[in-house]
Amino acid sequence: MYCPNCGAEVRSGERFCQNCGAPLAAQQAADLSAALRAAREFSGASAAAAPMEGLSETPSLTQDFAVTRERFNLILGGTLLWGFLMNILFCVLFGRAAAQLPYGAVTIAYVILAFTGILINTRSQKPIWSFVGYNLVVLPLGLVLSILIADAGAEAVRETFQITAAVTTGMLLLSNWKPAFFARMGPCLLGALLLTLAAELALFLFQRSFELTNVIVALIFCGYIGFDWARAQQRPCTADNAIDSACALYLDIINLAMRILASRSRRRD
Ligand SMILES: [Zn+2]
Numbered sequence: 001m002y003c004p005n006c007g008a009e010v011r012s013g014e015r016f017c018q019n020c021g022a023p024l025a026a027q028q029a030a031d032l033s034a035a036l037r038a039a040r041e042f043s044g045a046s047a048a049a050a051p052m053e054g055l056s057e058t059p060s061l062t063q064d065f066a067v068t069r070e071r072f073n074l075i076l077g078g079t080l081l082w083g084f085l086m087n088i089l090f091c092v093l094f095g096r097a098a099a100q101l102p103y104g105a106v107t108i109a110y111v112i113l114a115f116t117g118i119l120i121n122t123r124s125q126k127p128i129w130s131f132v133g134y135n136l137v138v139l140p141l142g143l144v145l146s147i148l149i150a151d152a153g154a155e156a157v158r159e160t161f162q163i164t165a166a167v168t169t170g171m172l173l174l175s176n177w178k179p180a181f182f183a184r185m186g187p188c189l190l191g192a193l194l195l196t197l198a199a200e201l202a203l204f205l206f207q208r209s210f211e212l213t214n215v216i217v218a219l220i221f222c223g224y225i226g227f228d229w230a231r232a233q234q235r236p237c238t239a240d241n242a243i244d245s246a247c248a249l250y251l252d253i254i255n256l257a258m259r260i261l262a263s264r265s266r267r268r269d
Pocket of ligand 1 (some may be wrong): 005006
């Protein structure tokens with residue numbers, strides 16, 4: 001592969017360019033995570049939405065159960081918060097240790113575990129299994145994030161955090177305001193994401209910069225945040241649907257953050 005900053009050839013799995021010192025891990029992780037998010041869309045589409053009839057009357061984590069809209073959003077928000085708290089905890093506790101791990105092996109483990117987690121999360125109709133699947137995405141990603149954060153430097157991380165938080169809040173408000181508009185965006189977003197990832201692969205082969213595709217993919221994930229929130233509000237209110245929606249939103253927000261971090265990390269050099 002080639003350094004997107006200076007064009008020098010670098011061995012795959014290297015976290016830094018030997019020629020210019022640009023951090024490469026953020027871009028690699030962003031590309032892989034976008035591909036995983038696209039895969040989630042296909043896995044989710046082929047798994048039928050939980051029918052409202054036949055739901056458990058008494059709330060039990062081993063069987064899906066109906067909840068009120070308020071409780072649905074509480075479970076969704078709580079699951080999302082759990083993911084981010086786990087990530088922050090991981091970065092604080094193991095950030096330095098994680099940066100010593102072989103990055104190539106971490107990446108492979110992340111992709112395998114996260115893909116398995118996505119399959120379990122989207123296919124299972126039981127809240128407990130969907131939550132296990134969610135954690136298979138969140139925890140390995142936390143390890144990857146802690147390495148990216150160690151590489152990027154405090155300034156880039158702070159900027160990424162602030163922009164992501166502000167943009168996410170804005171998109172959720174917009175989606176609440178115009179849910180019908182966002183709910184229709186699904187096929188457009190998936191098409192745009194797949195096209196941009198294909199373009200990114202081509203750029204990668206021709207040693208070109210990722211600046212523009214990073215902006216485009218960041219915008220697509222802004223759309224996905226709005227879309228997934230609108231879609232969550234239209235789904236039947238069950239515990240399993242709340243956890244599945246949280247997993248989709250988590251991936252959208254992290255993908256947005258990774259694109260911002262990738263462009264910030266490069267600008268530093
Ligand atoms: Zn370079």
